[in-house]
Every structure is written in structure tokens, then in C-alpha cells.
Amino acid sequence: MRLPLNVGFDLDMTLIDTRPGFAATLDALGGELGITFASASMIERLGPPLDLVLADYLDAARIPAAIDRFRELYVDHSIIPVPALSGAHEALAAVRGHGGRIVLVTGKFAPNAQRHVDHLTFDIDHLEGEVWGVGKAAALSRHGVGIYVGDHIHDVEGARAAEVLSVSVLTGGCSAEELRDAGTDVVLNDLTEFPDWFARHVETLG
Known part of the structure; x- marks a missing residue:
């Protein structure tokens, strides 16, 4: 009911x-993967799941591992800075x-x-x-x-x-x-x- x-x-x-933490986490992930994410534009309309966000940058086979690593990096880069x-x-x-x-x-x-x-x-x-x-x-x-x-x-x-x-x-x-x-x-x-x-x-x- x-x-x-x-x-x-x-x-x-x-x-x-979420924007400052999400951008910082994306940049940290990109540094590990050798990818430059357009984080400034990617945070303008947050909402879609991470697999869709990463789809323009990574082959489908690499996305699950990238999501796992993003979630790990998120803890250090996104909790305290996000108001x-x-x-x-x-x-x-x-x-x-x-x-x-x-x-x-x-x-x-x-x-x-x-x-x-x-x-x-x-x-x-x-x-x-x-x-x-x-x-x-x-x-x-x-x-x-x-x-x-x-x-x-x-x-x-x-x-x-x-x-x-x-x-x-x-x-x-x-x-x-x-x-x-x-x-x-x-x-x-x-x-x-x-x-x-x-x-x-x-x-x-x-």
C-alpha cells in the first residue's frame, strides 16, 4: 500500500x-587506465549508470573491471569532498x-x-x-x-x-x-x- x-x-x-567527487574519481581511474575522461562535461548531467557513462571510452569487455575499480577509488576520492x-x-x-x-x-x-x-x-x-x-x-x-x-x-x-x-x-x-x-x-x-x-x-x- x-x-x-x-x-x-x-x-x-x-x-x-556529487560532481567534485565523481570528477576526481574519474580522473583517478583514467590515470590508471591511460584514458583522459572528459570529466568536466560528464558531470554536467549525472544520473545514468556507470556502464553507460564509460561506454564511450571502453570496450564492453573492459567495463565491468573499470566499474569495480571506480567503486574502490570512489571511497577515497568522493565521500569527504561531496557536500x-x-x-x-x-x-x-x-x-x-x-x-x-x-x-x-x-x-x-x-x-x-x-x-x-x-x-x-x-x-x-x-x-x-x-x-x-x-x-x-x-x-x-x-x-x-x-x-x-x-x-x-x-x-x-x-x-x-x-x-x-x-x-x-x-x-x-x-x-x-x-x-x-x-x-x-x-x-x-x-x-x-x-x-x-x-x-x-x-x-x-x-
């Missing part, structure tokens, strides 16, 4: 600014303040996602990792999520596939027009606007 106050959040570029985005803690607190549960549903490798949660002391109930696009729907449904908050059109796809309310923030590179065209229900500039929106939403539920 979907509960209106069970709220799912994406992680990268929704709750955290919470403005309003992230307050958005989570707003859900808690109304008695809601919080489920983190992300495409990121789950152990590294958990490292961000621990480092930034995010107050969540459950984490689901390595799910992307419509694949997020199963996790949202399994946890009875009624609202999913993300930054990417693929987050909207996951919300739509799960038939839950889609809330989008403009912190990840997708435009308001792109997100609306994908079918999102609500567009916020960033998570600083979420507590007021959520309070109004709760009021409509009676």
Missing part, C-alpha cells in the same frame, strides 16, 4: 552535489516532522551511497541502491512510497512507473521543461523549497 507520507529521495544531485545540497537536511526533517518515512532510492552502488548517508548524517529509514529509471519503481512500491523526489528525467520515469507523485528539483542539469515533458507533477528550484511545498501538500491530504 502506498502511503502519502512515505517519501523517496534520489541521492546524486538531489541530496548531494549535501542546500535544503537537503531540512527536506528530510520536514518529512520526519509530519511523521513520514524516508527511503533513499539511488542508482549509486549501495555501499558507497551508505557512506554518504553516514558522513552527512542523513536521517533515512532504508536505502535501495543500483536502481535506475523505471527500475526504481519496484523499490518505491516495495516500501509503499507515495512521493519520489529526484532531479533527472529518469527519476520521473521511476515515479511514473510506480504511479507515485513525482517531485523534481532543478539541481541536476535537467530543465523544468524537460522534467515536465517527462511527466513530473511538481518542479522546485531546489530542496530549500521542499518543506513549504510538503507542508501544503500534507494539508491537502486532510
